[in-house]
Amino acid sequence: MAEPLFHRLVLIGIGHIGSSIARALHHAPGTVERLVICDASPAHLARAKELELGDEYVADPAEAVAGADGVILCTPVGSFAAIAEGIAPHLAPGCVLSDVGSTKQSVIRDVGPHVPEGVHFVPAHPLAGTEFSGPDAGLADLFKGRWCLISLPEGADEDAVEKIESLWAALGARTARMTAAHHDRVIAIVSHLPHLIAFTICGTADDLADETREEVLQFAASGFRDFTRIAASDPVMWRDIFINNKDALLEMFARFSEDAQSMARAVRWGDTGYIEDRINRSRKIRKSLIDIKQA
Ligand SMILES: NC(=O)C1=CN([C@@H]2O[C@H](COP(=O)(O)OP(=O)(O)OC[C@H]3O[C@@H](n4cnc5c(N)ncnc54)[C@H](O)[C@@H]3O)[C@@H](O)[C@H]2O)C=CC1
Numbered sequence: 001m002a003e004p005l006f007h008r009l010v011l012i013g014i015g016h017i018g019s020s021i022a023r024a025l026h027h028a029p030g031t032v033e034r035l036v037i038c039d040a041s042p043a044h045l046a047r048a049k050e051l052e053l054g055d056e057y058v059a060d061p062a063e064a065v066a067g068a069d070g071v072i073l074c075t076p077v078g079s080f081a082a083i084a085e086g087i088a089p090h091l092a093p094g095c096v097l098s099d100v101g102s103t104k105q106s107v108i109r110d111v112g113p114h115v116p117e118g119v120h121f122v123p124a125h126p127l128a129g130t131e132f133s134g135p136d137a138g139l140a141d142l143f144k145g146r147w148c149l150i151s152l153p154e155g156a157d158e159d160a161v162e163k164i165e166s167l168w169a170a171l172g173a174r175t176a177r178m179t180a181a182h183h184d185r186v187i188a189i190v191s192h193l194p195h196l197i198a199f200t201i202c203g204t205a206d207d208l209a210d211e212t213r214e215e216v217l218q219f220a221a222s223g224f225r226d227f228t229r230i231a232a233s234d235p236v237m238w239r240d241i242f243i244n245n246k247d248a249l250l251e252m253f254a255r256f257s258e259d260a261q262s263m264a265r266a267v268r269w270g271d272t273g274y275i276e277d278r279i280n281r282s283r284k285i286r287k288s289l290i291d292i293k294q295a
């Protein structure tokens with residue numbers, strides 16, 4: 001039997017993404033010898049145990065990481081600095097420390113300074129998920145055919161990077177390497193801005209006069225309904241993402257606002273050519289996503 005990629009892999013945070021990794025690992029036997037689950041919420045830890053997601057359940061992160069050769073942070077990005085500081089003295093030399101956070105410059109900024117000599121830091125971000133959270137929301141096939149982006153800090157250890165790439169391949173994902181700055185700009189437009197717009201449009205609808213609001217709910221079987229799915233996402237997770245990708249998100253928002261103003265102007269002046277052209281471009285993007293099976 002081939003050597004496992006990790007002898008003792010610790011998932012800190014057993015919510016939607018952590019529990020999806022655990023479930024996917026059950027379908028990739030031999031990848032990890034011993035899966036250790038750690039979570040600050042006693043209820044989530046107990047639920048993970050009930051679901052038999054791992055081999056060990058440990059509340060204290062320092063205790064969980066002792067003797068581990070792999071640790072993945074699967075908590076909201078705003079919690080990373082404190083977790084990294086707490087576990088740093090307990091990480092064994094040679095351990096690979098990774099994460100699944102949706103922002104990458106902030107993760108390198110917050111975790112990087114705590115990484116001890118001899119521990120290899122490999123930040124990663126799987127581009128897969130849903131609006132659900134918690135250990136019950138995990139899906140074994142969540143990462144199948146999806147991308148996982150790897151954003152390397154300076155001086156990253158090539159063997160450690162390849163280990164994380166192999167782990168994601170075992171979970172069914174394709175990997176690509178990208179600088180953290182580029183990652184944050186790309187993800188700001190494809191993920192963070194759409195969520196900002198969804199949260200905003202739901203708020204705007206909710207602010208309408210009472211009788212209109214009722215009609216919004218009653219007749220939502222149109223475009224609005226699609227926005228409400230991503231708008232149902234976890235507030236702490238998204239608060240942390242917005243704050244930790246502030247610059248790229250605000251840049252993309254400024255561009256979006258300008259374009260939305262142009263569209264509104266075209267509507268005001270009856271510029272049908274502009275309106276049709278914008279919609280045709282959008283349809284092409286949708287078709288391309290379907291063609292490359294990322295819709
Ligand atoms: N939800 C999604 O679709 C995706 C999320 N991500 C990233 O994955 C990470 C986790 O997101 P989800 O799994 O969706 O969140 P979640 O809310 O489902 O799970 C987070 C888990 O972390 C635990 N936790 C929170 N603070 C903690 C701490 N200080 N110490 C230990 N445990 C703690 C919570 O109790 C919870 O079980 C985030 O950084 C997010 O940006 C990445 C890709 C997709």
Ligand SMILES: O=C(O)C(=O)Cc1ccc(O)cc1
Binds near residue numbers: 101102128129130230
């Ligand atoms: O539910 C959806 O459509 C998502 O967009 C899930 C998601 C959320 C955060 C990420 O960093 C990546 C994917």
